[in-house]
Amino acid sequence: MRKDGPGRGHRPDRRRSDPRVRHRPGGGRGRSRRGRPHPQVAAGLIGTVVLASIARRRRFEDAWIGPRPRGGQAYRCPDEWKRNDVASSVPELYGRIAERFGELILNCPPDRWEDPSPCPGWTAWDVVAHVVSNHRRAVAGLDGSGYSAPGRGEDLAQAWDAASEEVTTALRDPVKARALLGEEFGSIPFEEFVRRMACADTVIHGWDLARATGQDEVLDAEAVAVATEILLPEDGDIRMPRAFGAKVPSAADANAQTRLLNFLGREV
Template sequence: MNDFRLLHERAADQFAELLKTVTPERLGDPTPCPEFDVRALLAHVVNSTHWMAFVGEGGDFRAAPTWSEEVADGEWVAVYDRARGRFDRAWADDAKLARTTELPWGTMPGAGAVAGAVMETATHTWDLSKALGHPLVLDPEPAEAVLPIAREALAADRRGEEVPFGPVREAGPDAGAHERLAAWLGREVS
């Protein structure tokens, strides 16, 4: 099995690089996630990164605090760096990868939880990239690595109330890994 911590680092690196291209004027722009504009998407990614760090620190997901912080327009890079640093520290111990971890979608080894964080980061990296007009070439490996996991864990026939993703969309024969992942998770990628 891949060490998903390394893939998370790569996914987080590309999210951070993309984040550097966000100007204050773009924070209100729409994203492929209808419930999020760019600012809300950034807050969601920071919150989910803190949330997964809390779980990695041994916290019960049901007691995880919601991250909330007033973020000045130019501070998103620093805020995300703090969140991902916490995530990296929380999952640094190899023993945590085998530890049983309980999450809202099931009980799994910690490695599965980290894989979920890769999926989250890679998907929202594509969302942000699309919202910004694809200013950077994305590293396909994190998305490629979690696509089989997404297909298994988020089956097309289980969409609805329990699975908060829209119907699977077509990605097209020439679609890259991020587009295939985004389409599987219900995004319109064309």
Template sequence: MSEIAVRHRVRAAVFAAKVAAVGPDQWSNPSPCEGWTARDVVGHVVGMHAAMLGPVGRSLSRAPSVEEDPLAAFVSACADIESLLADPSVAARPIETPMGRLSAERHVDQVASADMVLHGWDLARATGQDDTIDPAELEAMWPAVQRIPPKMRIPGAFGPGIVVYGPEVEVPGDAPLQHRVLGLLGRDPHWSA
């Protein structure tokens, strides 16, 4: 199993645990993502998994919808991505992405896999769970989040309705690393419903 596949599997397990811990009455809770509920956060993550499959001629397997069963929908989408990552010829296939030409597996790693880390925080905040991001993830994210291009913060720059990162949220320079990362990603680390 490649390093990218292992990283996706670990991140998916962490995100799945958060999805599983959401109470039945919490799915409509607002999230730190403006206009999104807790269910919408999971729907977005599942949708990003689907978006990784399209460029290699695949699609999500038949599964319950996020509306019917968020956990089952997420687990099924992850299995589809794991199948892509397990096939070396598909994983290595070059595809065009908003970030340039990448292998399918690098696209998964930089988008759908990485998304689970940030959106895991969103889901945790929306539903009152532990929102601590793994310190190793934060350390790995820190160099890149300091160099987010301004275009990535422009709503609709990559298509109608697509917002990659919101405006930077000012965070003190001596704040914990998690707060600084979240601020650069457009999140208020002190957000609450």
């Protein structure tokens, strides 16, 4: 039976009947009896590791101006991929991205939550749960507190509203926005991590959700440029299981969004 929506009338989680998996109220920390994270949690951890690795090696670096040595060669982003408009502030950029992701959740047809997404092995529900988990992780990084991934009985729309509101509130607080996150986040300010997370994770998974559920797939142009800025120089380092797959060739006339998605292993 298909889900009627996030958190209501959903198909029972098959894992609930698996005696090998231990579940905790509210999703717990999303770990199995053997201590291994469940798929969405594992992917979120890897996503954080990828962003932190990029941050450590490119901290406060301007990717559009400064050539960066890679294998003895100077790297420079192709001119046609560069962002030429005036950059939005992090709260502005995040606000647009969060609003659009929320719209995709609310407008998801009730019978599409279990449809497969472009992420191998993930449904539309899994994609949203992953993004919510990453937001909770980012906020928890401010004070080292714990967090939990959404459980199958949780209302995803409410979970997303709460998680994105916490990020928005922290961005509005100058102390929290500038607070340095730990080494696992790349030792960068919270607002910089949010910029990277929003553009390299939330935006991309927004497209995954739109593709899985038959919604508008157009992405925020500035977010696409920022994601390209962050990810393009890291080509060889982001290819790993549960992160990004092999690149897909782009057509000569492909636009910036299509080229980014192809670069991240997505067929458009």
